[in-house]
Amino acid sequence: MAERFTLFYNDYSICSIMVRFTIAVANQAQSAHVIIDEQPVDIQHGGQLSEFYLCEVNPKGTVPVLKGSKSQLEAALTESLEITYFLAEQYPSLFPNRQIDQIKTLLAELHDINYFSLTYTHKPQRAADMENAVHQVLADPKISNHYRSALEYKLKVIRATRAPALTKEMVETQENKALAFLSQIEELLAASETGKDERGTGGAFWIFGTTEATALDAHLVPFIARLVDVGRGSMLSGKNRVLAYAERAWETHDWKQVMQGRKTVYGTYL
Template sequence: MEAASYTLHHHRYSICSIMVRYCIAIRGEPKSGMSEATFFEKEIDIFANEQLSEDFLCHVNPKGQVPAITTSSLDQPLYDSVTITHYLASLYPSLMPPSHRQLISSLIDLLHSINFFSLSFAGSKNGDPAGHIKQEIQRRLRKDVSPRYREALEYKLAVHEAEKVYGLGSDFVTKMISRTESLLFICQQNLPEGARWMLGLPQPSALDAHLVTFIARLEDAGRTNLVPPRLSTYCADARETEEWRRIMQGRKTAPGR
């Protein structure tokens, strides 16, 4: 079977991009009968608003977010990190071993019920990142653009207001903190004493890729008080692995941290 190739559109400081890149790094062996896939990376400069370009919104991800995967093997791009993770697991079974697939999937879903933007940027001293993007979308909408691009920008604006602008409200952030505490309590219960990886698996799974990245972002955003000591140690150990070091190149998970 001919090996498939994929392009991962990402940004080095996008938490969901890091989760997917970490999944790819730890993916293990392909399923029986399948050749090793090739993954190319294309960095989208979200600080320069490349995610708002007509090409990206109309051909890659209408939500104007990273990560996204494009490939000739699929009819359309994949642009949700959980969806991408499940697709990767269908190619690389060790990401979600059959014996633990349901629990891994449910814990990843629970993790992604948390608004990462809220916990990363609420109270930020680096200006108003949500407001900046909103203003840029509105600026483009005032220009003479194609009907297709206008529709795409209007959809992006609605998504941005729902997920980012609203996500910085104090009541909403408090809700996300509570949800984080509940999630991490459950995860700690699923990390056996002495185990290196979640659920006591012998090698990291997709759950580890998402959870380690999330904990690292909490710590890098100054929310270490939310992380139980045992999970902090678990994350620190993962951040010393070759795979994490190769992805992050010495960077933290957020700029200016």
Template sequence: MSRASRLWKKVRQSSRNDGLCLYVYPFSIQCIVVQFTVALALRRKSRASRDLGHLRYRLVNLEKNENLQEWYLLDINPLGRVPTLTGKALPSPLTDCLSVVYWVCEQCPALLPESHRTEISRLLTQLHENFEGYSSPNPAVEDLLVNHDITPTHRQALEYKRECQRKQREVVANNVSDGNSMTKETTAFLDEIVVQLDKHGKGTIWIYGDVGPTVLDAHVVAFVARLTDISLEDLVPPELRAYAATIMALPEWREVMKGRPTVWDPLLEPVDELPN
């Protein structure tokens, strides 16, 4: 059995005995997307499963590299990523954002309406590829590997994480070399959202109009907020700035963000002390 298979087997065995738990970091764009998707699902309580209402959250402080600790890599997610969803209701942990998002949509099908399913799925895939381009490898992996005090199993898990980061760097480098720059991809994605909003919005606050909030709304609003927070708001068309501002004034966004920006600010309280 390969190293990766052994790690995944251990995670499946150790994380299925608990209730549903979502491991998050408040300044991860992927975590924000998932939490806002859940919030929009609970907005329609009569159409959402009870599991969503009982979902627990656990902080994984990336500032302290908790995602690289032995317990997280061996018992929760060998990839060392957030968000991750675990629980006995799942056949195995969901260890990437898109998988968690689709699980939420299964609990509240209205978020992924059949009439727009193909279109939404394509746009989500496109945006998540963009997310990968904006992420960067964690140098702390190498720092931990030179530590002679770590256990053999922790070392093995870190080596696996390092290999995953290497492959991610190659994918990003290949995309850039093909001329698919992150800026071009971002602009193309946002321009297409404007087209969908103009076509289906019909004067409502949601991309697909009277259909109501969808998982795509959760993604687009979070992405626009992040671009604004990293001073790339010029990439966002005016129509989408107004659209996002309207939705960010809703209680569901305020409940998720609690007035925080989408990126860490030294003026904020320490991550461990932030309200959840």
């Protein structure tokens, strides 16, 4: 019998989109071995601060999360990369043998970029808003001690990760990392162009010329979409192959199915 899991996600969370696109391309490549029930979390309106979410799903109060029964998963997976590696056990097309080491290295580099820094660069108020949302719940004297401790922990997570991500130095560092990363992708795409891809059409559709998207494609395509959506399209200038690659991917059935015509940022962002 197929195993069953729950994916907690949000439509405008880049890491959730990375996981959902991973699942979509993996399912395209082979029939499903796992059933994933999707559970939206309204992080724009404090859904991640609920007692259930903080105490029973993810103490960090972030999405995405993959949860299964104790026999399937000892603990819920609370990082998009961990979730992707876990899924790859069932979907080998995500990490083709020939490129496995390169994909792992590039995925680690991609996730070393702080997406919050690049997204909320011109919205420094965002970190304080996140703290205030927690304070509002904490102000209720009727909440349980257990829930209060969970909220205090969430506050620590926000303080440690969000405000520091928006300093000028931090943003610059992340911009440089992103630019260097995109240059690497441009070079890889240029190299793929010289050979025929697995479909024999010449020029790569996916980064390594594979027929199916790999985990790297599945995480990179949302990242490029996010850069464009937050007005950072100029980071792609001189990287025509990267842009053309992303534009091809955004036309696929899998991408359209995940995004349903949405942008990667919430309506009030822009």
